[in-house]
Amino acid sequence: MKAIQYKDYGSSEVIEQVEVPVPSIQNGHDVLILVKAAGVNPIDIKIRMGFMKAARPVELPFIPGGEAAGIIVSIGDAVTTFKVGDEVIALTKTNGYAEYVTASEDFVLPKPQGLSFVEAASIGVNIGTAQSVLFKAGKLEKGQKLLIQGGGGAAGGAMVQMAKATGAYVIATASGKGVELAKSLGADEVIDYKLEDVTALVKDVDLVADTAGGEAQAKLFKVLRSGGTLLSIVIPPSQELAAQYHIKAGFVASNISAQTLENGISLIKAGTFKPVVSKIFKLGEAAQAQDFLTAGGINGKVILTVD
């Protein structure tokens, strides 16, 4: 089968398309999926650049790809939830940039009716991350005031929609076309962070969800109420600043499984969550797709399609 692999760490020049054997089912609970579309995530690029050697070590050559959508072509002996021919989303962690991928049934879910394979490949990481940040770690409740840093991005856009669905008051930061996107996804207020200073405009927020990190994250301690919470999916926030501003702050590693996607999938079925796809590339264009994501200013998910 065709697959995309990293032959080394480095720039997108280390990406190559290769022929490798179709993976075999190793565990009774695994399914084998014919991939129709695969999501491209920032972590794929961080792994390629060698930034994740401590936190997410991989062996080279390495096939990236944490999420895919496709059709089940074979199942392990112990699989009870799925059958051959089912159209599914797979939360693969790795190996998604390929014609076939295996996944354990706990990390597979039926593709919601009405979603294309491209849309289905775009939602797993975003919804799972939003669920982990907003509800598991952030305990977000109806009526609370939330600021989402990067509300026009892939994970941030999912957070906007899921927070609105729960009845929170949502303020998002974004820039360029992301401003309109975050508004269209339901944000009550959107601040263009390139034109305005968020700290001058926002105060007494219960929860900050940061998808940008760096200096942009450090500023946001000021917008929280005393006792509020700052959560980041990019880098651990400063505990010194947390103590200074009397808030709780932490890094969230998302927990992405069929179970943690349940809330988001129910919103999709109810028509209150819409997948946002930014650009579609072919599998063989994986290097261009990653470079497109690296360039920034992306609003929504970058997807690879497999013919």
Ligand SMILES: NC(=O)c1ccc[n+]([C@@H]2O[C@H](COP(=O)([O-])OP(=O)(O)OC[C@H]3O[C@@H](n4cnc5c(N)ncnc54)[C@H](OP(=O)(O)O)[C@@H]3O)[C@@H](O)[C@H]2O)c1
């Ligand atoms: N911890 C986890 O489990 C987990 C899970 C998923 C993702 N992540 C990480 O989260 C980050 C975002 O992922 P993503 O897929 O959502 O990427 P993305 O679609 O590129 O979104 C990033 C967002 O950050 C915004 N941004 C960049 N600089 C900013 C600044 N100075 N101030 C405010 N906003 C700024 C961007 O807005 P503009 O485009 O307008 O600049 C964009 O909307 C990545 O680092 C990724 O690796 C972590």
